[in-house]
Amino acid sequence: xxxxxxxxxxxxxxxxxxxxxxxxxxxxxxxxxxxxxxxxxxxxxxxxxxxxxxxxxxxxxxxxxxxxxxxxxxxxxxxxxxxxxxxxxxxxxxxxxxxxxxxxxxxxxxxxxxxxxxxxxxxxxxxxxxxxxxxxxxxxxxxxxxxxxxxxxxxxxxxxxxxxxxxxxxxxxxxxxxxxxxxxxxxxxxxxxxxxxxxxxxxxxxxxxxxxxxxxxxxxxxxxxxxxxxxxxxxxxxxxxxxxxxxxxxxxxxxxxxxxxxxxxxxxxxxxxxxxxxxxxxxxxxxxxxxxxxxxxxxxxxxxxxxxxxxxxxxxxxxxxxxxxxxxxxxxxxxxxxxxxxxxxxxxxxxxxxxxxxxxxxxxxxxxxxxxxxxxxxxxxxxxxxxxxxxxxxxxxxxxxxxxxxxxxxxxxxxxxxxxx
Amino acid sequence: xxxxxxxxxxxxxxxxxxxxxxxxxxxxxxxxxxxxxxxxxxxxxxxxxxxxxxxxxxxxxxxxxxxxxxxxxxxxxxxxxxxxxxxxxxxxxxxxxxxxxxxxxxxxxxxxxxxxxxxxxxxxxxxxxxxxxxxxxxxxxxxxxxxxxxxxxxxxxxxxxxxxxxxxxxxxxxxxxxxxxxxxxxxxxxxxxxxxxxxxxxxxxxxxxxxxxxxxxxxxxxxxxxxxxxxxxxxxxxxxxxxxxxxxxxxxxxxxxxxxxxxxxxxxxxxxxxxxxxxxxxxxxxxxxxxxxxxxxxxxxxxxxxxxxxxxxxxxxxxxxxxxxxxxxxxxxxxxxxxxxxxxxxxxxxxxxxxxxxxxxxxxxxxxxxxxxxxxxxxxxxxxxxxxxxxxxxxxxxxxxxxxxxxxxxxxxxxxxxxxx
Numbered sequence: 031x032x033x034x035x036x037x038x039x040x041x042x043x044x045x046x047x048x049x050x051x052x053x054x055x056x057x058x059x060x061x062x063x064x065x066x067x068x069x070x071x072x073x074x075x076x077x078x079x080x081x082x083x084x085x086x087x088x089x090x091x092x093x094x095x096x097x098x099x100x101x102x103x104x105x106x107x108x109x110x111x112x113x114x115x116x117x118x119x120x121x122x123x124x125x126x127x128x129x130x131x132x133x134x135x136x137x138x139x140x141x142x143x144x145x146x147x148x149x150x151x152x153x154x155x156x157x158x159x160x161x162x163x164x165x166x167x168x169x170x171x172x173x174x175x176x177x178x179x180x181x182x183x184x185x186x187x188x189x190x191x192x193x194x195x196x197x198x199x200x201x202x203x204x205x206x207x208x209x210x211x212x213x214x215x216x217x218x219x220x221x222x223x224x225x226x227x228x229x230x231x232x233x234x235x236x237x238x239x240x241x242x243x244x245x246x247x248x249x250x251x252x253x254x255x256x257x258x259x260x261x262x263x264x265x266x267x268x269x270x271x272x273x274x275x276x277x278x279x280x281x282x283x284x285x286x287x288x289x290x291x292x293x294x295x296x297x298x299x300x301x302x303x304x305x306x307x308x309x310x311x312x313x314x315x316x317x318x319x320x321x322x323x324x325x326x327x328x329x330x331x332x333x334x335x336x337x338x339x340x341x342x343x344x345x346x347x348x349x350x351x352x353x354x355x356x357x358x359x360x361x362x363x364x365x366x367x368x369x370x371x372x373x374x375x376x377x378x379x380x381x382x383x384x385x386x387x388x389x390x391x392x393x394x395x396x397x398x399x400x401x402x403x404x405x406x407x408x409x410x411x412x413x414x415x416x417x418x419x420x421x422x423x424x425x426x427x428x429x430x431x432x433x434x435x436x437x438x439x440x441x442x443x444x445x446x447x448x449x450x451x
Numbered sequence: 452x453x454x455x456x457x458x459x460x461x462x463x464x465x466x467x468x469x470x471x472x473x474x475x476x477x478x479x480x481x482x483x484x485x486x487x488x489x490x491x492x493x494x495x496x497x498x499x500x501x502x503x504x505x506x507x508x509x510x511x512x513x514x515x516x517x518x519x520x521x522x523x524x525x526x527x528x529x530x531x532x533x534x535x536x537x538x539x540x541x542x543x544x545x546x547x548x549x550x551x552x553x554x555x556x557x558x559x560x561x562x563x564x565x566x567x568x569x570x571x572x573x574x575x576x577x578x579x580x581x582x583x584x585x586x587x588x589x590x591x592x593x594x595x596x597x598x599x600x601x602x603x604x605x606x607x608x609x610x611x612x613x614x615x616x617x618x619x620x621x622x623x624x625x626x627x628x629x630x631x632x633x634x635x636x637x638x639x640x641x642x643x644x645x646x647x648x649x650x651x652x653x654x655x656x657x658x659x660x661x662x663x664x665x666x667x668x669x670x671x672x673x674x675x676x677x678x679x680x681x682x683x684x685x686x687x688x689x690x691x692x693x694x695x696x697x698x699x700x701x702x703x704x705x706x707x708x709x710x711x712x713x714x715x716x717x718x719x720x721x722x723x724x725x726x727x728x729x730x731x732x733x734x735x736x737x738x739x740x741x742x743x744x745x746x747x748x749x750x751x752x753x754x755x756x757x758x759x760x761x762x763x764x765x766x767x768x769x770x771x772x773x774x775x776x777x778x779x780x781x782x783x784x785x786x787x788x789x790x791x792x793x794x795x796x797x798x799x800x801x802x803x804x805x806x807x808x809x810x811x812x813x814x815x816x817x818x819x820x821x822x823x824x825x826x827x828x829x830x831x832x833x834x835x836x837x838x839x840x841x842x843x844x845x846x847x848x849x850x851x852x853x854x855x856x857x858x859x860x861x862x863x864x865x866x867x868x869x870x871x872x
Contacts (some may be wrong), residue, residue: 046668047670049496050679051482052679053672058841062471063470064472072470072472074505075469075496077496078496091512150540216471226527228569249473250527260471318748319747323741323762327740327853337765338760338761338764339741339745339760340772343754343757346760351759357638381765381771395751429749432749
């Protein structure tokens with residue numbers, strides 16, 4: 031994967047809360063992806079505390095391996111933030127009031143936040159006099175760019191929304207202008223139903239014939255395995271043609287287990303299929319408690335094809351809203367093929383849709399019965415003409431059982447749609 | 452925060468996918484929290500690629516600052532994993548078949564996964580002959596413990612479920628036995644309605660009088676600010692008493708803005724309140740598409756107080772399932788005080804609960820109208836005797852608007868419950 035023409039970056043994330051495990055670092059993955067898109071290779075990610083010595087050491091160390099260093103965090107208004115004074119020390123500057131930033135903060139408090147501004151907010155306009163200020167239109171702390179020994183050091187606020195805005199509008203354009211000469215391209219497909227090691231076995235010969243600038247990665251997650259080809263090169267057209275050819279071959283090798291030949295979520299895939307066909311969907315969820323509906327509606331524009339859901343967490347809700355007869359519930363139980371079949375058919379009719387999903391199961395830790403262990407899930411997908419049911423036995427904790435149920439329900443629905451059910 | 456009696460750890464996360472931004476690293480936060488609980492201070496977290504030189508360098512560097520090093524990732528069955536050979540090199544060992552691991556994998560494939568086992572799976576039982584094998588009961592790759600120069604090096608699989616099992620059952624007990632002498636205690640409370648800088652201003656004197664072994668941190672997130680006191684000490688009882696006293700004082704200083712004096716999620720808080728009162732809840736969601744219901748049902752035991760939800764994404768669903776009259780929808784629109792009031796009252800009656808939440812809004816990027824910009828949300832919470840409505844105008848992207856709507860709906864419900872509405 032190493033390549034002499036590559037440009038390397040590293041990320042330094044600053045904040046005691048990261049070392050306490052109180053927050054999950056989602057910023058790094060976002061930044062990595064953005065850099066990747068413009069052909070920058072991320073070499074390393076480091077998370078450190080709000081500590082002068084640690085920050086200075088990280089700057090000195092990372093600079094040895096990268097010509098782009100992106101720092102996030104440590105710029106909030108409260109006392110545990112010490113990043114700016116350390117940056118002054120490292121880059122031989124001092125803090126001065128940056129008038130455009132102060133005007134921006136004053137305006138934000140007066141007209142948007144509608145709260146009085148206090149000293150701490152004003153201090154956010156104090157900026158080292160040795161950096162280029164990157165205006166932050168969506169928050170109070172601006173981004174900063176320092177340059178030293180041909181290395182670009184960016185410092186960004188840790189609030190994900192603000193960091194993202196600055197990356198997209200300031201950092202990426204600046205890097206693209208100064209640093210990129212290598213192209214990176216990815217092609218991803220998603221498989222289902224076969225384990226990572228089995229696929230790897232199928233692809234031994236394919237991997238061996240890959241040119242040295244193209245690499246295959248296996249990304250298993252929740253029973254799906256993503257296969258990603260990554261190519262590097264200095265000539266965009268050659269790279270595109272070469273990776274296109276390899277991807278074509280890869281697809282033909284795994285065609286029997288391939289769900290889709292792009293890197294999208296299952297909920298986006300379902301949305302795409304329904305939109306193309308101008309069809310609609312409803313769901314009836316018991317054990318997943320709204321998670322399937324949440325995934326579907328996380329897609330912008332889902333109101334075009336999604337009518338809604340009945341989350342029937344209790345017997346009463348199943349009877350009253352979904353018209354599942356009491357004697358069915360009593361005879362077979364809420365977690366049964368009979369119950370989910372009725373849930374699917376009835377919600378399809380209730381909301382007058384082309385397709386319906388229904389799930390009912392025992393997610394744990396409580397709720398097991400003699401013949402139904404934790405992780406038992408019945409699901410049904412229905413169209414006007416067809417009903418498919420399936421039982422699963424997941425063996426994980428509540429959270430993962432809910433996620434696996436949702437993913438498998440979407441996979442089952444895809445089968446029904448593609449089958450023209 | 453530095454303290455000569457502290458024991459330091461660092462985390463090394465291995466995998467190209469982390470540097471591509473294809474996965475979010477949730478393992479590190481979990482490991483950090485577990486270490487913290489037994490008094491180990493995390494010094495740094497590093498993420499690197501599947502690259503021999505990078506792994507060797509990280510081991511050598513991190514060893515200088517920590518006596519516990521936890522590696523995750525790089526142990527999967529496919530070709531891009533090179534961790535074990537590198538560990539052999541670094542610790543002067545060689546790979547040998549570990550019979551108990553091989554027996555475990557064989558049994559797992561035969562009786563649980565019910566798939567044939569192939570060479571790659573068998574290779575997972577190849578273990579460096581210079582480590583202590585940590586049996587992994589929930590997966591194929593075992594954990595490993597290497598010891599060198601009084602430093603404990605743990606290597607764990609990257610699959611979160613397996614990593615967690617090994618941390619809890621193997622790693623933490625081993626560390627607790629050999630390394631702990633410092634105690635750490637946390638106390639957290641959650642505030643709402645006032646910004647971080649304002650709270651910091653209120654607490655200037657409090658922060659100044661804190662003893663040097665107790666530290667206050669501000670953790671703002673989605674309009675809530677968590678205030679966390681962290682204390683370090685060698686004497687458990689003194690530490691507990693000192694932090695208890697400071698927390699008591701902190702609580703009295705912020706009592707007007709405090710939601711709860713422990714570190715729990717809002718959905719867990721709502722669950723606790725409803726359980727205590729033996730009361731029940733239903734929801735009617737439009738714009739959040741099931742996310743509120745998902746949060747509520749993510750709590751184990753929520754079936755005791757949660758009846759279910761109607762996700763009425765379309766006009767038709769609002770009319771048909773929630774009995775919101777067509778003329779109300781046409782006159783005021785789906786996003787209106789009138790509509791959410793009816794949604795709340797009707798779902799309360801439909802599912803016969805003590806409380807109900809209803810939300811309707813425009814989450815973006817589409818859907819704005821002349822008088823209702825993106826981010827406009829109406830919400831209502833109802834009991835049998837009372838109805839509270841509130842309008843919000845969020846100014847973020849779809850995902851964050853959905854999350855903020857859910858959090859504020861739970862806050863509004865808490866007010867109604869605590870108010871004995």
